[in-house]
Amino acid sequence: MHHGQIKATPVVGLVGNPNSGKSSLFNILTGLRQRIGNFPGVTVEKKAGMLRLPGLPTVELIDFPGAYSCYPTSLDERLVVQELTNPAGDLFPDAIVYVADITKLDKHLLLFTQLRDLDLPMILVLNMADLMESDGLTVDIPRLSKELGVPVLPVSSRDHRGITELKAAITDLLRAPDAFRPRQPFYEPGASARDVLGELRRELPARNDYHALLLTHHAPWLKHIPERTRHKVQTARVRHGFHSLRAQVEETMDRYNSFEPIVKSTVRHAGDTNSYSDRIDNIVTHPIFGPIIFVVLMLLLFQALFAWASVPMDLIELTFGTLGETIRTTLSEGWFTDMLVDGIIAGLGGVLVFVPQIAILFFFIAILEEVGYLARAAYMFDSLMQRFGLNGRSVVALISGHACAIPAIMSTRTIANWKERLLTILVTPLTSCSARIPVYVILISFAVPQVTYLDGLIGLQGLAFAGLYFLGIASAMLSALAFKLLLHTPDRSFLMLELPDYRTPVWRNVTTTVWQKSKTFVLEAGKIILLISIVLWAASTYGPARDMAAAEAQVEETAVAQELTEAEAADLLASERLEASYAGHLGKFIEPVIRPLGYDWKIGIALLTSFAAREVFVGTMATIYSVGSSDDEFRIRERMAEERNPVTGEPTYNRATAWSLLIFYVFAMMCMSTLAVTKRETNSWKWPAIQFTFMTVIAYVGAMVVYQLLA
Template identity: 75%
Template structure:
């Protein structure tokens, strides 16, 4: 038996998902890839790149017979890589996200240049979403048009002639509902066919032809520009000054040619945009009919949620509910995780017996990780609410609603999205500022976003609030939950006032405008919410876990060992005190642990910085935690767990209980009294304790100047504020 077989090429085919913001592109990406996703950065920039694998059925075509058997020509693509490009409105970018799209789609030699484009458009707003489509079509890219939100066609009274639309636009058109999962199988078939036979999906003629002046420039530049066609060359001519794949020598040639032929880039962009609208709007009118009796629920809801008075009040209520739930709903799962780690530590100690390896695993690794991972429920709840607000379309309203207020503080309506996202993590929040076109507003947003309380602060807040606020409640509201909410609003207030201060110092002639498309209110796609929560929690565990594990092991070593002779001297001193004071075994163990910790390397570090932090109410043990926290805030709790578990054999993971037992030897009062707890809380609200955030700020601002300014002003603000709070309360 024989068969003729042609194998698929070795290179994994790349399919780009492109579309306007709020087109449902990311929902479709989640539907196509599920959990087969990777989160990284686009090459050379800090914009988050989502890519995933899509499995397509093989396409087998009979090609004849041999020895009575049917031979098959296998040309199907078994697995392709899907790249979810940032949302963009056109090939003439007004934000860094849009620039990235143009950068990648005009670089045929790049690793991310797609073999095909799946262009996602909201079917209810097709007349607004086809500008970028026609531009990419003219780049000679094989494309398929996805009419997303197909479930709303009947609901909104739309009538879409899909076949006629496909014929007029000269591309396959597939109605899809990413919410309901309909049309996905048809889309996969079209993608497979598109990759198998791309020549059949190339345009016969362009939607737009450059004008006379542009043609003069292009005829001269086509000899030096790596362009596939006239429109590709036109985009290179427009954007040569910043496109990374254009050689420096070619940039000068482009500029000289533009001046020579009187080519005015902005005027040419406007003329092209108007001409394109004149081309595709008649197509939309011819193929899409809107119902005559539409009543927009979105407009009715917006009358309340974006109201000048009620809107901000509702926003505050939503935020209070969010943070109250964050504190109250997570109690049971946190207790369960704490019990798991306690049992794990006890089991390891029972199995391995006494020894340095047991101490390392239990007091270092398990205590450090357990002290932080116990807060996963709260982190998951936070990301759940942020994803939910994004899904229903509320975050875009918040940006629109607060734009005028943000302008007074030197920020932008889009800054609201960054500040809210900062409550999850400052790193992607700072990256999201790429949608802010104005340089000054973007810079101010980057500088103040770390003041919003991120998820890494949650473990610190939960531990310290128990010492700062009594556990009392009034109905569904608890004093500790309200204090938790207050810390978040304190961070927001500090961010706004800091932005105002920077606004007065930094001067910029640029005027700011907010261009934002408000999506329709829709019920959330729970699949998207679940995928978001899973990805963010997984990233937190992996990224924070690596830092915590490393620092936990180092701290255990620093806390267990000391300078030559110091630990022996501590043991001798403890033996003398035990005999003199007649202490029992438990008291002797606690005293030995305390004296050895003070004699250890960690103790020496804490003692060295204690004079500087004593005005804030902190002792040398807190100093160790502060020192280690500058790598990442969440390390504070892990450090506390290690410091207070060294040498102890009972309840080693009950951090709060051990901290509550700490007594200040100078005053005889608890170390973690109300004044110290509030001082620490304020310090952690304001302090810049995240090296990863500093690195991202450096990447986004292009140098070390602004990260140094950011770190300095936040640290000084934290120190002074914490000192004032402690001195007043004590």
């Protein structure tokens, strides 16, 4: 312990069970002064933020992942134990703000008493204080504080009650960490543990007996324990017959016996009012109505994606169109202006136009999460998922996969069973992520007529859109089943979830989520797309000098022979130059392979570039078609509709080609970043290679079958 000495940047850890409202509190305390990174050496997301307190240096607030106890069952929990048992680490907190849900205090105190016995300076925050009145709860706070030996503060992250007091308490705790120390530990280790500790206490870098006990339990996997010590711990455990699992169970029981009386004597319920959530659950998790409600919710979500996003999307297109024209008229002609308008602005417009849809998608997912519905979805689909070799928690990954496969694959860390986790990682990219939305939107308009029923409430295009999503989900499930049989996974796992009470969403959390995710999309996808747009612009503007000259000569001849107007001649020149350019050569090179799918070399270029990220497809189309001379370069759809097959004169994007492309994009693994994340999460190149191969094969075969049937 540092006595009275404050570090240059004090670290305060936010710790608590999942669903304790920790993240809401983190958002309130730090506002938008947040950094999202990864914990060192692992891929668990680390949220850190800056907290300014009067008279103290800027405090770093770290939002640790939710954990149930110091005996971890998931990667997230391991991380909490690892950082909190390593006083030499950078993330070791000078103080802990322990967040507990006031309505479930008896369940949330297990981890609290464990950390208390590690002798860490702590504050206990009773979150959801706004529920005290509605649930008729009364809490004897002074008595609870005295019994637990820590400051106890009721806080509501919904209406910001108690936040000022919390900040003051954190300030006091950092100034005088020793003011609150427990009188006696909550738990005394048993005989076999005491023997082992007697032998190891000098060896282990521990602050007290309980710290030494945790190091003894977890020595095999804790990163900060040297190999030599690990070996000594192992031999000592064997010599004294120390049975780790049995000791953990005994300790847990013992702790419950010590803190349950405290909760009983300080928290009073006015009759049981939990039935409200239960009554809703009787319908929402009903074996028949539950899945129906789920499907209806998802349909509503996709209908909203189509209907609500169209106005802001049109506005963004218009803005970029006007911007491009303005730059054309103000700057002198030349390669720089071309690159700016055709490369950069066309590319940027291609990214930003999807922000409304991504924002709407995350808005809905965040609300479902906040209300407590996503946990129910996991619970409801667990037994179904088990049949496919997955786990109820996979539902959350598969649902968030609709936003982006990257965070979805990261969310599989809550699945403790490695095989189920691997299957979830492998099949998640088959669910249609938001990057496919732009591709779907443009292609559905060619594949499906714009017919609506019930006064425009239900449209065929919206139904086709939902259909593509359900096709993605079905293919993910069937692939999981195939992998389950190939990898034969014998061991079943158990789902441990606490179903949180239904609550009205905390809007601040919803907006923070939407903001963070949209920002990530623009910055991450945007960088790739911009780079590719510029490379593409160059590749489609320049080409081998001889070919380019030949193309120009050819056009001049044709123009004279057919007496073309200036505009027609310019259009012809643009398309001939594109064909003679480097991009054209590449497209022509792969054309024989994609011809059976109904694609020409221009679509070929788009397929190649969209391997960086699917949404590049539309940006590529924008760049390829805007290299022409047409006045308005930003109405990609109309340019694609005008595109004709030079041999047959048919529209290039007829129904067969559009459907073939749609099917290709439902299945294809078109995203380098996802492959990178799979590599990081599975720690080998084998799985991303398998993932890429199986998805590309399904996509190619599927698209070919559809095209040959419809053509």
